[in-house]
Amino acid sequence: MSTRRASSLRRRLLLGLLTPLLTLVALGGITDYRTGLQVADDAYDYALTSTAIALAARLELDKDHDLDVDLPAAAEAILRADASDQIFFAVTDVHGRLISGDPSLLELAMPPGSANPGFRNVRRGAQPLRVATYHYQGPEGSATIVVAETTLKRQRAARTVLASAIWPNLLMCVATLLIVALGVHIALRPLDELSGELDRRPPDALGPIAEGDTPREARTLVAALNRLMARLQQAAAAQQAFISNAAHQLRTPLAGLQTQLDLALDAPPEQAHARLAAIRAAAARLVHLTQQMLALARAQPEAAASQEWQRLELSALLEEAAGEQLDKAIAQDVDLGFEPAPAGVNGSHWLLHEMLANLIDNAIAHTPAGGQVTVRCGLDPAGLGFIEVEDSGPGIADAERAHVTERFYRVPGTRRAGSGLGLAIVRECVERHAGHLDIATAGNGHGARIRVTLPTA
Structure with missing residues (x-):
């Protein structure tokens, strides 16, 4: 190139x-x-x-x-x-x-x-x-x-006339260029001062740039830089909050894992198997939490920009999810059903696959034994593609629906172990695809129905 x-x-x-x-x-x-x-x-x-x-x-x-x-x-x-x-x-x-x-x-x-x-x-x-x-x-x-x-x-x-005609005009041209160069230098001085101010800023100074005596023509540039600074400030704040929440979330399973190791070392031989099973469960929770945090990081705008975008068939994504989630549903005695219909969208295979996996995993986890989870896809009456996951669990209260997509948020009183990142990942994936996320009550009057609408390809 x-x-x-x-x-x-x-x-x-x-x-x-x-x-x-x-x-x-x-x-x-x-x-x-x-x-x-x-x-x-x-x-x-x-x-x-x-x-x-x-x-x-x-x-x-x-x-x-x-x-x-x-x-x-x-x-x-x-x-x-x-x-x-x-x-x-x-x-x-x-x-x-x-x-x-x-x-x-x-x-x-x-x-x-x-x-x-x-x-x-x-x-x-x-x-x-x-x-x-x-x-x-x-x-x-x-x-x-x-x-x-x-x-x-x-x-x-x-020859005399030619010389007398050319030299004065050339001298006038040179003088004009010198005057113009001086004028350009003076006119561009605010840009030089702006560049110097940005160079002198420490890395953590993300506040807005004062317009001051900035010329009108350069104020659009300053305004664009201030908008960029605001986005960087928001990103930095979100990153700091993510790091703090991640450290807090990782501390609990790591402390539990350390406790289980200490108990396993002091336990008699006949309790070793139970202690090792507890250690294995704690390690699995830690691995799951780490995977969730990595998935959330990859769904951020900065990382998602590097994803490969292509035309995808939603029904094919449902078939992939069926093979991955069926064993978990059987293990928890949940009837997992799929109702695929043709619908093509333009997007990232990894992001949409991760979104669907978290929707199904979240539905299975909150559905009691003997319950049902149904996954659908197709085209709505407006011609948009959709993915819908409906379960027969306790559902999500109206007051909690605005919060369940926040990072590390868990509904008060929830006994099930989890990271609080599943629906946050779903929201990020939906936003990357300019889609819409809707949380409602299932058609049978109880349970949750989460619907994602996506532009078609």
């Missing part, structure tokens, strides 16, 4: 914030980069347009009334001068004849009717160019002026 490594709440919060923050940084950087790059391109395009207009201002008619450019060599040198990029230009008349400049730019001119001036990016060989086309119309005539430059300073500007 694979296990996932648990991460801290702080780490999960910071990682949860990091993704949207980085996304915002990326979107902000892209937006700033595109905006800054557009501003830089507009500035450089304006410079190209100014160059084209300056060339247009040099247009004039020669002596043959043909369009010409009055551009001395010094002026051309100034026009082409640039610290980073190379400048190219070409001027053509209305017929496409080159008047001045670089012939290779003729094919890069944008046709009339497009934006004026118009711009585009082209590549001439391995060299990227930014090209501006300006269609001029004036008293001298019409001309097309193409100005192009390499893109080194544009690329440098792009």
Whole structure:
């Protein structure tokens, strides 16, 4: 079975914030980069347009009334001068004849009717160019002026814009994360204090945790811990009571066993058999009590959770009980009868078997010789499974029915030896199966009838 490594709440919060923050940084950087790059391109395009207009201002008619450019060599040198990029230009008349400049730019001119001036990016060989086309119309005539430059300073500007867009956003992201980390640390401090308080508690301190300044979001956790503490406190109290009662119950048969051993050692040989029989009976009572206490312990919620749950047929459980309890019933001259009917439930075989065994054992023990014990199972009108044990003994008084399922409780005036755990075990088994236990008078008007109702599978 694979296990996932648990991460801290702080780490999960910071990682949860990091993704949207980085996304915002990326979107902000892209937006700033595109905006800054557009501003830089507009500035450089304006410079190209100014160059084209300056060339247009040099247009004039020669002596043959043909369009010409009055551009001395010094002026051309100034026009082409640039610290980073190379400048190219070409001027053509209305017929496409080159008047001045670089012939290779003729094919890069944008046709009339497009934006004026118009711009585009082209590549001439391995060299990227930014090209501006300006269609001029004036008293001298019409001309097309193409100005192009390499893109080194544009690329440098792009890198500068990118850096100026990314670094501030990254620094803002880091600063935000630091502030958020500090805020998370402060916000989670009550949980750290709660953890420290629990660590400092001694093992026997099961009282409730004071909410104090606990944030509203953590109060449900504190409330759940307090409920757990209350259950642990109840379990500890029940365990202590069980141990005290068990010690008290074991003391009597152990003392009796010791007394019988002392008497057997001092008794004459002709009384040895009787003394050994008494010792055997005391040991049997001690074994029975120990088994009852172990069964009660296994029926507790903590131990019952480890039991295997499966679909069980109640009639099959009755058949098992018949084989185990029949000899005891015969020995006590009790007529033990079974009336099984099909009924399937989902539960623990051991718990239900122990429950049924204690019900039958308790009924046989309280039924006088010649009496009857009847065990039934099946489905009731509501569709629930049931187990019913009815005897012809003295029955259980109404005032005692609420107490007979308590641990080590014995009805006052009862002479029969017993541990007082039988019906307590039955109650625990019924509760583990979300069933219902009902104690009533038998159908014949005397005796007891104990009925257990269980959800069907």
